[in-house]
Ligand code: HEM
């Protein structure tokens with residue numbers, strides 16, 4: 001599958017309405033090798049499960065990384081995003097503006113958890129929140145991105161509500177100040193925000209998330225590369241078909257690399273919130289630096305995703321280890 005190829009998706013296209021985020025920063029005592037005593041092989045079990053899923057479809061990478069981001073920004077990194085809705089309550093993942101979380105991300109977590117639970121001494125000992133953090137790390141590495149040691153020790157959250165999503169995620173039309181403020185509310189710097197935005201070096205976005213840049217009263221967006229704009233209009237003929245999604249990095253869609261920043265220099269950021277990182281003179285020097293150095297980008301990304309993994313972590317009585325990641329215990 002090459003750049004720009006669309007995939008069918010059940011989710012409706014969406015444009016998010018988001019206000020300021022509430023800070024839920026928690027300096028939790030995460031650590032490497034947290035499971036050394038109860039399930040020392042947990043990281044290799046998860047890595048194996050993610051690799052098997054990745055061999056089935058590279059959509060695994062974007063879907064899992066996106067899911068980790070969404071989990072951490074809504075209620076903290078506590079696997080609340082994995083919980084399924086019940087007749088009584090609409091879970092986080094079914095918020096009307098749910099960022100079209102791809103099913104492959106959930107499947108990756110559930111399969112990795114099943115692989116962990118298949119080992120008797122590991123059964124019921126590893127949280128879904130940690131499995132998602134490990135799976136995102138492994139997906140990034142499988143796609144050629146930076147490798148890093150992952151901090152562990154998160155418990156699973158005790159609630160998951162669609163209403164918690166409000167105000168926690170930025171709309172794709174956000175400007176630099178809005179993006180910076182949202183990340184700051186989560187204890188992340190503007191530099192962290194720019195590094196983490198490179199999550200868009202993999203994965204797909206539905207036409208509706210950038211439709212306003214190619215058609216309508218404010219189109220074409222002058223910051224959008226004209227040849228890319230023409231391709232996007234062809235790929236999204238009626239603008240917002242919810243079954244069509246486009247690779248966010250049209251040059252190296254499968255690689256987790258710094259091409260994202262090179263694209264921004266060519267006006268090839270897909271979302272307005274991507275391109276603004278280059279358009280705005282305050283963030284442009286960082287984009288230029290990371291377009292030139294994949295090592296510098298990799299270091300910044302590892303710092304930032306490690307900090308993201310600490311957001312709103314649940315400890316002690318704030319959480320538990322779910323028997324089934326999709327069902328609250
Ligand atoms: C800076 C603010 C951000 C905004 C406004 C934003 C917005 C979006 C939007 C609109 C989509 C397309 C969703 C769809 O149409 O299905 C998307 C996809 C994605 N986002 Fe972000 N995002 C942001 C930050 C992040 C961060 C921090 C990460 C992770 C480090 C991330 C990782 C992803 C990935 C991997 C996808 C592709 C999902 C897939 O292929 O299923 N995003 N994002």
Ligand SMILES: *[C@@H]1O[C@H](CO)[C@@H](O)[C@H](O)[C@H]1NC(C)=O
Pocket residue numbers: 086088
């Ligand atoms: C749903 O709500 C009803 C009535 O309040 C309650 O009896 C039932 O146990 C709830 N079911 C779940 C799955 O929480």
Ligand SMILES: *[C@@H]1O[C@H](CO)[C@@H](O)[C@H](O)[C@H]1NC(C)=O
Pocket residue numbers: 010011012093094095096097098100101102103
């Ligand atoms: C939320 O996402 C799921 C999975 O992608 C999708 O099936 C569902 O229709 C979405 N919900 C809404 C209200 O758009």
Ligand SMILES: *[C@@H]1O[C@H](CO)[C@@H](O)[C@H](O)[C@H]1NC(C)=O
Pocket residue numbers: 225226227228265266267268
């Ligand atoms: C548009 O993108 C192409 C690469 O696809 C690049 O060669 C060209 O310079 C870009 N145009 C602008 C104005 O950045």
